[in-house]
């Protein structure tokens with residue numbers, strides 16, 4: 545199957561709304577290249593370009609893309625084959641009113657650091673930050689589908705996905721989303737050339753990317769998926785966003801318990817205890833309007849829930 549290119553110039557959203565008009569409609573099984581612009585819409589091109597406040601529109605997500613046949617109750621499987629940086633530098637910024645240590649002593653905002661990409665002709669490209677080299681490991685910051693009832697701007701992560709800022713959402717991994725609306729309405733953007741778990745200063749190395757994915761509808765899944773779920777080489781990871789880390793951890797753990805109890809025929813308490821042996825809470829980000837965590841379980845203890 546030929547790979548279809550869909551670019552942000554065709555359309556991008558700043559809000560995941562229950563009612564969205566697609567810019568493209570594709571078949572289940574379609575292979576796509578999705579071109580995304582950087583999360584700040586190109587506003588920062590040098591260190592003298594600073595962000596005085598979080599823009600009203602941020603994290604442009606290329607799409608929405610309707611997937612034929614996807615209907616509420618289905619699962620949309622997004623296999624991420626690769627994420628490639630598409631400009632010669634990323635940028636890291638601090639913004640007033642944003643970030644884990646916003647307003648703390650010694651933390652200066654707004655500040656911009658450009659992160660040039662080097663070694664692109666090699667297998668090991670890296671970005672540089674003030675003379676330090678960091679491997680390029682691109683991450684998709686914002687990815688999701690049309691939500692069930694309430695709209696969410698692309699700054700907010702929730703059950704539909706959105707601004708998840710999760711390092712595992714990268715090439716080689718697969719993300720599963722609940723389908724809430726006909727066609728699912730997939731959109732993505734806000735990529736980083738590199739980002740740490742937590743995204744402490746509020747951004748990664750924000751950058752435009754070309755993303756290769758295969759999208760597939762799973763009809764009548766064996767479980768009712770309520771939130772995004774990630775498959776990596778060696779683990780399944782539930783993903784939850786909430787007002788506090790504790791609340792997000794509780795949701796991510798309950799979701800994992802559901803999966804473990806279905807797999808092993810454990811009751812809920814045994815699955816809870818088992819999760820305490822084999823799971824592992826991980827922080828995605830602590831800076832967006834809701835924070836995001838994941839709970840990982842090795843594939844040895846969990847096969848595909850679908």
Ligand code: CA
Pocket residue numbers: 583603685686707708709734
């Ligand atoms: Ca983000």
